[in-house]
Structure formats: structure tokens, C-alpha cells
Amino acid sequence: MSDRAYDVVLYGASGFVGKQTVQYFARHAPKHVRWAIAGRNHQKLEAVRAEVGIEVDLLIADSQDQQAVDKIVSQTRVLLTTAGPFSLYGNALVDACVRFKTHYVDITGETPWIRTLIDRYHTQAALEGTRIIPCCGFDSVPSDLGTYLVVRYLQQELGMSCKTVKAYFQANGGLNGGTLASGFNLYDSAQVAQISDPFLLNPPERHTATEVEQNRDPQAPSFDSDLNTWVAPFFMGPVNTRIVRRSSALYDQWQEPYGSDFTYQEYFKFDEPLAGLKAASFTAGLALFSGILQFPQVRSILQPFLPQPGSGPSEQTMNEGWFSCELVGTATEGRQVRGLVRDQGDPGNRATVKFLCESALSLALQRDALPGGQARGGILTPATGLGDVLVERLRQAGMTLKVQTI
Numbered sequence: 001m002s003d004r005a006y007d008v009v010l011y012g013a014s015g016f017v018g019k020q021t022v023q024y025f026a027r028h029a030p031k032h033v034r035w036a037i038a039g040r041n042h043q044k045l046e047a048v049r050a051e052v053g054i055e056v057d058l059l060i061a062d063s064q065d066q067q068a069v070d071k072i073v074s075q076t077r078v079l080l081t082t083a084g085p086f087s088l089y090g091n092a093l094v095d096a097c098v099r100f101k102t103h104y105v106d107i108t109g110e111t112p113w114i115r116t117l118i119d120r121y122h123t124q125a126a127l128e129g130t131r132i133i134p135c136c137g138f139d140s141v142p143s144d145l146g147t148y149l150v151v152r153y154l155q156q157e158l159g160m161s162c163k164t165v166k167a168y169f170q171a172n173g174g175l176n177g178g179t180l181a182s183g184f185n186l187y188d189s190a191q192v193a194q195i196s197d198p199f200l201l202n203p204p205e206r207h208t209a210t211e212v213e214q215n216r217d218p219q220a221p222s223f224d225s226d227l228n229t230w231v232a233p234f235f236m237g238p239v240n241t242r243i244v245r246r247s248s249a250l251y252d253q254w255q256e257p258y259g260s261d262f263t264y265q266e267y268f269k270f271d272e273p274l275a276g277l278k279a280a281s282f283t284a285g286l287a288l289f290s291g292i293l294q295f296p297q298v299r300s301i302l303q304p305f306l307p308q309p310g311s312g313p314s315e316q317t318m319n320e321g322w323f324s325c326e327l328v329g330t331a332t333e334g335r336q337v338r339g340l341v342r343d344q345g346d347p348g349n350r351a352t353v354k355f356l357c358e359s360a361l362s363l364a365l366q367r368d369a370l371p372g373g374q375a376r377g378g379i380l381t382p383a384t385g386l387g388d389v390l391v392e393r394l395r396q397a398g399m400t401l402k403v404q405t406i
Contacts, residue, residue, distance in 0.1 A: 006034045006076040007364040009059060011093065012083030013037035014044035016312040017107065019052075020353040021082060026054050028357065028397070033364060038072055039083070063089040070096045078103045080360040086134070087113035094121065094132060101130045103363040107137030107356055109239040112194045114201055118379045126378035131370075133385040135243050136359040137352035141382045142325040142341040143167055143240035143266060144247055145391055145401065148383035150329035150339040151258045153403040160331035162259035165244075167266035168227060168328075169234050173321030173346030174313025195238055201246040203253065214263050217241070221279035224267070226328045226336070230275040231267035232282045235289075240266055247383040254372070259332065269326065312349060321346030329403075336406045343399040351399075355382075358393040362386050 010025065012018040022037055029035060038059035039045050045058045059075075061068035063083055073079055073096035083089045086108040097104040098121045108114065114134050125132050135144075151162040194200055198215035199207055218233040234240075241264055248258040270278040313321075327339035345351050359382065367374055371387035382390060391401055 004075055004077055006036050006057075008033065008035045008078045008080055008360050009038050009072060009076040010035065011038045011061075011063075011072070011079060011081040012089075014039045014041060014048050015082055017349060017353060018082040019048050020349060021080060021357055022048055022052050022054070024353050024357045026052050029361065030365070033361070036076070063092055066092045066096070069093055070100070073097055073102050074100045076102060078105070078360050078363045080356060081106045082356070084108060084110075086110050087116075097132060098125050098128075098130055101128055103131045103133075105133050105136040105356060105359045105363065107139065107352055108134045109137075109139035109236065111200050111239055111242050114379065115194065118201065122379040126376075129375050129377040131363060131377055131380055131385045133359065133363075133380050133382060135239070136356045136382055136386075138323070138347045138355065139236055140240040140243040141355040141359075141390070141394075142169075142323070144243050144381055144383045145387075145394075146325050146327045146339050146341045147244050147258075147264060147329075148247065148387065149391065149401060149403050150327050150337060151262075153337055153339075154329055154331050154335070158331065158335060158337070158405070160333055160335055162262055162329055163332045164263045164265075164330045166224075166226065166264075166328050167240075168224070168231060168269035168326045169236075169266065169323065170269050170271075171321070171323040171347045173323070173348055173350075174317045198241065199245060201242045202249045205249075211261075215241070215245070215265070218265065218267060219283075221276065221283045223276070224269075227269060227326070229272065230270050230279040232270065232279040233286060234266050234268040235286055237266045243381050244383075247381045250378075250380070250384045313346060318346040318349045321350065323347035323351055327403075337403055338406055339403045341399070341401050354394070354397055354399065358397060359386055359390055362389045362393055 010021050013022050025035055036057040036059050037045055037048065038061060040062040042058060042060050049056065049058065059072045061072050063069065069092045079093060079097055079102050081090065081093055086106060087110050090106065094104060094117055117132065121132060146167060147165045150165050154160045154162045198212060217238050221230055221232045224231045244264045248262050251257055268282060322344050325341040329337045329339065343351050366389045369389050371384060395401055
């Protein structure tokens with residue numbers, strides 16, 4: 001692929017998150033990286049290029065035009081896309097990436113769509129060493145890389161096998177219209193019933209009733225003795241947990257297992273005072289919002305008041321936002337370690353853009369150092385496809401990622 005015109009192409013670059021990826025590359029991509037921006041509207045791309053003040057090529061392709069998509073994908077080593085909902089606008093891009101052996105990253109959280117990618121493309125991409133890595137945003141890098149770091153710390157520093165990892169999120173930020181559109185599309189699709197399967201993204205295998213029960217999504221607030229506070233179900237848990245379980249299953253196939261009967265779960269954490277009341281209120285609100293998503297008639301009343309595709313929070317909101325992901329890993333012997341992934345900036349925008357752009361740069365600049373070497377491919381996860389390379393890049397970009405013994 002060294003003869004290709006570009007190292008990275010940023011597709012969907014005129015969207016709300018897409019424009020932020022252009023700004024990030026303009027500020028942080030090394031000078032020798034050859035990159036271009038792409039989308040379906042030349043005028044909008046030209047406006048982004050002028051606003052950011054860069055001289056990069058513009059590539060035009062509607063995501064439904066396979067021939068035009070092929071022309072773009074065939075010219076780059078890595079394709080980064082922010083154009084969602086991905087089940088509507090991502091199929092031609094992934095298909096072209098697999099055929100042209102172009103590595104791929106996105107920010108989807110649409111797990112049923114990822115399941116279709118696994119079924120269609122995993123075998124071919126694995127054989128040819130093409131890394132197709134969805135969920136490289138706030139869905140699901142903190143969960144996946146945080147768990148990976150905790151597990152490997154237990155194994156390599158303490159010589160112990162990991163039994164469980166639990167993640168506890170806190171966050172502050174805004175919501176962009178693209179994220180909402182993806183959520184609405186998911187609930188409108190015929191695939192929504194798949195979301196509740198805790199092993200949706202795992203390789204085909206039979207799971208016992210006990211395993212299924214141990215990995216079901218939390219439905220109620222609870223007091224957590226490890227953190228000595230109240231927690232609630234995390235609204236991104238049904239995405240992130242599936243990614244972490246896929247990472248565990250793939251590493252198990254590669255004889256680098258997380259641990260026998262390994263389990264993972266995550267929660268939203270609340271601090272005192274009134275942590276229990278906050279957790280109960282949050283759970284009730286989450287249930288209400290999920291109900292609204294499932295009934296289009298009710299949603300249509302509220303939709304005009306919600307962020308629309310192409311819109312999002314203010315610069316001030318994004319700059320003042322933050323997230324924290326605390327992790328507790330428990331070894332089979334009962335020993336515990338703590339992990340932390342934390343950064344300043346709105347998680348759905350600032351952090352997501354950092355995660356995604358550094359993922360693309362990992363693929364473009366450090367291919368030999370990636371997990372499994374150049375031969376590894378397939379429909380992968382951040383932990384299995386990027387691993388320690390992405391960890392170090394994020395640390396260099398100012399993000400906290402650490403593990404310590406309790």
C-alpha cells in the first residue's frame with residue numbers, strides 16, 4: 001500500500017464530528033502524513049477546508065455510490081469515517097475497504113450492524129491482514145482499552161489471571177445530532193431485538209444459561225461495595241460490554257486469554273450526597289428515554305426539540321466537558337487492581353475525536369508495532385487491533401490511562 005496517494009482519508013468531514021477530525025489532523029498529524037478529506041458535498045468540504053485553513057485534497061463520493069467509494073478507498077491506506085448512522089451509510093465503505101485491503105476506523109455504536117460486518121467480512125479480512133475496527137470513539141475505547149490494561153497488569157505484574165473487571169463512568173458534556181440519529185435508526189430497524197444479547201459480537205460458541213445470566217445488562221440501581229457508593233446502569237453499557245467481550249473472545253482464540261470464565265460489566269457512578277437517590281432517578285430517566293426511542297409516535301413529538309444531524313454542543317460545552325472511567329479488576333485469587341481512563345473535553349465530541357484520530361494514526365504510522373504484527377486482521381476491536389500502540393498515543397496526547405494495585 002506504500003504506492004497509494006494518501007495515508008489517511010477522513011470521510012464525512014463536513015459533519016459535526018467530521019469537521020472536528022479535520023481540525024485535529026490539522027493540529028496534530030505529523031507533517032509527513034498524507035491526508036485528504038472526503039464526503040458527498042464539494043461545497044461543504046470546501047467550506048471546511050477554508051475554515052480550518054488547510055491545503056488538502058477534496059475527494060467526492062456519496063456513500064451509496066459504490067464506484068465513487070471504491071475510487072476513494074483504493075487511494076488510501078486508512079479510511080476514517082464519521083458518517084452515520086453507519087448501518088445506512090457505512091456498508092459500501094467497509095465493503096470497499098475489505099476488497100482493497102484498506103484499514104478502517106469509525107465511531108459507531110450500532111452493535112447489530114457490527115454483527116453483520118463480522119458475518120460478512122471477518123474471515124476474509126483476517127486472512128488478508130486488513131484491520132476493520134468499529135467503535136473507536138467514546139463507544140468503546142475507554143471500556144476496551146481500560147479493561148485490556150487492567151487484565152494485562154494482573155497477568156504481567158502480579159502473575160495472576162483475571163476473573164472480573166467492572167468499569168464505572170462519570171461524564172459531563174453535550175449530545176450531537178448524529179449520535180441521536182444513529183440511536184433512532186437502530187430502534188427503527190428490525191435488528192433492535194439483538195441488542196439484548198450479551199454475547200452478540202462474540203465468535204460463534206454455545207454459552208450456558210449461567211454465563212448469559214452473569215453477563216446480562218444491569219437494570220436497576222445498586223450499592224457497589226468496591227467503590228462504597230451507588231451505581232446505575234450505564235446507557236452505553238449494551239455497546240461497550242459487547243466490544244470488551246469480543247476482545248476477550250478473540251484474545252482467547254489467539255492463546256492470550258483474559259482469564260477463565262472472565263466477566264465484564266459497567267455502570268454509571270454517583271457520588272454523595274444522595275447518591276442512592278441520584279442513581280434511582282438516573283435509572284428511571286434512562287428507562288423513560290429508552291421507551292421514547294421505541295415508540296416513533298412519541299419520539300416524533302420530541303424530535304424537533306432535540307439536536308439535529310449536523311448540529312451539536314457549543315465550543316464552550318465541549319471544552320468544559322470531561323469523562324472518567326474507573327475500573328476495578330479482580331484476580332481469581334481475589335487480589336484487586338484499579339484502572340483509570342480520564343480526559344478533559346466533552347466525551348461524545350472532543351474525546352471521541354481524539355480516540356478516533358489517534359486510532360487512524362496508529363494504523364497509518366505504527367503498523368509493525370500493532371497487536372499481532374502486520375498479519376493480524378478481521379473485524380477487530382480497539383484492544384485487539386490497536387492495543388498498546390493506541391494507549392501510548394493517547395497518553396502522549398494528554399489522556400490519563402493507568403493501572404495500580406489497591
